[in-house]
Amino acid sequence: MKTLRHALLAALLAASSGCSDDSGVDPFAGPVPAQCPATSLEQSMILTRLVLLRQPMPGVSEGFDLDGRVSGADDNLSCRRRDLTSPEGTPGIDNQFSLLVPALDTATSGALDAAIQAAINNGQLMVAVSIEGLDDRLNDPCVSLVFRRVQGRPFVGSDTRIDPGQTFDTLRDEPVSRVTGRMRNGVIEAGPFPLGLPIAVLDARFVIQLQNARVRIRWRADGTFEGLIGGGIEAAQMIATTQTLTIGSDLMGLVRRLILSITDLDPDADGNCRSFSAAVSFEGRSAFVNP
Amino acid sequence: MHATYASRWSLALAPLLAVACSDATPPAATPDAGVAQPPATVTYNPPEPVLRRLTKGQYVNAIHDLLGDDLLVTRPMEPDVPLGGSVSVGAASTSISRRGVEQYEALAYDLAEQLLRSEARRARAVGCTPTGTADAACAETFLRATGRRLWRRPLTDAELGALVTLAGNAATTLNDFHRGLEYALAAMLQSPHFLFRAELAEPGSGAAAARFSAYSLASRLAFFLWNSPPDDALLTAAAEGRLDSDEGLRAEVERMLASPKLSRGLRAFVTEWLGLQLLDGVSKDPMVFTSFSSDVPAAAREETLSLAEHLAITRDADFRDILTTRETFVNRRLASIYNVRAPSQTRADGFGLITLPADSPRRGLLGHVSVLALAAHPVSTSPTLRGKFIRESLLCNEVPMPPVNVNTALPEPSASLRTMRERLIQHQADPTCRSCHLLLDPIGLALEHFNGIGAWRPDDRGARIDPSGNLDGVSYRDALGLTQTIHDSPSFPRCVTTRLYRFAYGRHESDGEVAEVGRLSQDFAYGGYRLRRLMSSIATSAAFRRADGVAGRQP
């Protein structure tokens, strides 16, 4: 009995400290390879919900610590933007965009989420994520995530979300982003990597280029997915993109000021931050993606 | 009788079932003789032939085949009534209600207008140019040719004369030759000669006291194999006496089996065999089954019919494969419910042939949405209904009515009764219910991994599902094992034979026909369980031509 307990304890210690196993190589140790060995297993999802993260309480938001710093109002490297704290209490969360979301809510009379959901449900904004190189449903030291924009008229269920199990075609001439990552206990973490997130809401169509993007995806036992994407967005690119939306010069001026007011990443030689941090949460359901 | 009910709890007739239930032992399968030998001839004592009403499908096919497939048959008509689960038997037992008479009248004028008010269709159908408002000769030309098709025999002079007069009077009243024809055509379409199939007998020879007249036999063949009336060639074969000889009959049957219309006969059979017409009325709680959209029932029926057609006609394969094959036909909708990639190559209707993955827990008919959604409740599965479907439709066991004046309530799910299996076992504690539920529930429980619309579920609200069991003494581990057990049972092909016999004859087999059904079943086995061959065997059999029960009636 005593021996068994010791053995269990040892195993637990080994697991928690990331000790190598008998073969001497811990597949979960070290950096994730840039490419994962190919396997026959593959699982894709279609994003059924996409939410620009707000601050449930001032200073609190979900997101990632993108720059590895816990910045206060005195941190010049983050252009004195104070970092946020996650709802679980993790400090250093970079999601300055969450300060702007209420303004977007006001500008759209509170219809922002509904507009995004409508764009998803009518097939305009369909992003698929494929998990390739899968060996195991729960723990896998190396999986590839592939982000693609897909097309097809989705079936939407009576719960007003895209039904699971549907097949979609990859949209040609749209950016495809890839990254490798690890899965532990059904949670995949990947990044940093450059991610082009195609957005199409109402008549606006553009690609948000996320620098140093990070992704976390939880694959639930019931086959559905939930996750988080965070990254830095270049302010100049965002302003240029906004200008293509023909929203009028008055509003444009305001948007420009707002965007420049939240930059917190990527300081230039003069100490001016060129990018701002952002994070979105999403839900996904199983899907098939035709290349 | 009461159609929905009859199909759900088929009104059991055979005494067999009572025995089966009270003893809680399954009915023994009739052992088929070895398949190495073709069956010998058997004694055959048929009852009286029956007057069959055209089913809705037959009416539509008749219009499209005889008057043109560009005519739209969209108005309502008398509903089909399944009796003991068979629309064909129902069509031989029911008449036409008053509302139905009204509906057939409205439909007749609608079709007559469609055919005779369009220049192009009129030219195609009438075949002569009238010399004036009244042109009896031209009217007669049209009515003689159209009447022969619609009534499936040549019209008598008196019949033709009356119709020509009717057309003439109407033409005069409305001052329009073709409007006159509309009324005569409407009369033919409302006639019992069109709406009913009167099978008439004539003296027979040899063992047969009477046989069907050549035109009656032509109709029997055509409605059986095509679910549609005879075409001109078949009527001509009847007129020339070619159906009277074995060789002539075989030649016509071969021609019919090669026709694309064969798929209609097969589809009509499979629809009534599996009760797929009930999919029209299936309803599911959208809050529970969020992806069961209104297009699912029709798609589910098409999947099953396409697979049956693929096996029986396209591949002419062992029809028992319908239970075990990994091939099936899906459109995007069904593919999503099955969680498989939608086919890239599809027919015009969006369906394509796919092969389910080798490790798929879903195979064949008992994995189809059609069967799984029909034999279930609006909010949940029903192992009892699924067990009943397998007993009645796949094994032809007769399941008796549930008894009255017993508490039928299933216990609610609780900490100790988490799964359907646990709740049903509790339910079986009641001895009155136990005997029959033991015949049904255990086999239905094998399908518990498929939810109320047929989608896979790993567990039952978190509780583990145990799909193991045994069918009449043969143990299986899961749904695939059950499927294989049914596939290997001689009861299954025997049941398919029985159901096809009822479809062909429009009646439940009488005592005098049991031996003939056994002979056909043996022949089915001997021929490698090919359904096309079984259809041919029935169509060319001596029994199919014999009309002994009519002795004493005028020819």
Place this chain on the structure above:
Amino acid sequence: MKTRIHRRTLLKGLLGGAAISIGLPPLECFINANGTAYAGGGSSFPKRFGVFFWGNGVLPARWNPTSEGADYALSPQLMPLSALKSDLTVISASRVLTTNSSPHLSGPTGLFTGDAIVGGTVTRPSIDQLLAAEIGGETRFRSLEIGVQRSENSYSYSGPNQVNPPETSPRAFFNRLFGEGFRMPGEMTTVDPRVRLRRSVLDAVGAQASDLRNRLGAADRIRLEQHLEGVRGLERQIARLEENPPNLAACRRPDAPPEAYADLEGRPQMSAISRAMSDLMAMALACDQSRVFFNMYSQSVNNTLFPGAPAGHHQLTHDEPGEQPMVDAIVRLIMSDLAYFLTALRNVREGDGNLLQHSIVLCTTDCSYGRSHSIDDYPLIIAGSGGGALATGRHIAARGENACKVSLSILRAMGVRAPEFGVGAGRTTDGLSALSP
């Protein structure tokens, strides 16, 4: 006269010579010389008969009133009918005595036809069709069958296996009644010549079949005859279009109901459809388009998802635990739809009274307690008095009585000289005496 004798002959044929005889009703005294007013039965308006049927029973403990007689208190499930209390007679505790072999089917079959289900078949015409054969010949439609649940099934039988399918689309029912062919009194003085042509076509259809008849076996001959009787009925129906329609003060051409009633959240709009059907049926009767109807609100064993219910109706009757509050809510919802229907009839003024008073509506279901399929303690309501021919405004606890006595009382109250009703265990020669006014 000639056709009526024929109808009786046919009826006898359909019954296969079974022991039922129906006296000739005093049809002649219903109609005066003008054909516009009616006499007899204590009313100057025609008597109507109809059935309102719903599937899956009741909860007896919440259905049966606890007090009897005229001062009885309505039970919880009957409360939706409170405004109609004086027009109703509630009959409890009677039993359908024919064999209860077929859950849900045996009860109504026994009550409506007086016979058990034999060999899976309803053997005899139902009470509405017995009455249609007697009083249906004077109107455009011999009888009208409607339903609310989408289904083509019914307990209205013209003979063995001869179901009269209900119309469940309000729009289709409207078109049949008030669409092409319907005329208000005084409308359209010249008759379209095509109407006469349609009759001549039907005449030809009937003539075509004459030599077919003797080539058929006995059972098939009856089925063919059934069809031909329908053809002749349609001919008479069309002939009515050539006559001036009855001049009835309350008759109006109603507005057309919506083309379709789409399901809401996957649930049929039972109440909305029922109400549309009720309004149309009330006007059909007010315009004397028919005097007999069968309203198949919902089918036996129906698994309709009613608003707010967590499962289908039939499944709930078996699986809902305890006091079955969801089943109770469904029964009360059906009773409120019945109340709307009866109120629609009552709102049609006819002389000093109203259409409901001149009618007898038998309201019932397929068993008492759905969970056990019991047909003891059968739930029965009679609405209307048939112009004073039946008592109303009371609760009769007919303990252990044969429910077919109610059927026989109704036949007699409708003016049929019927010596008996039913066969075997269902047979009775007496009506239910407590129903006498």
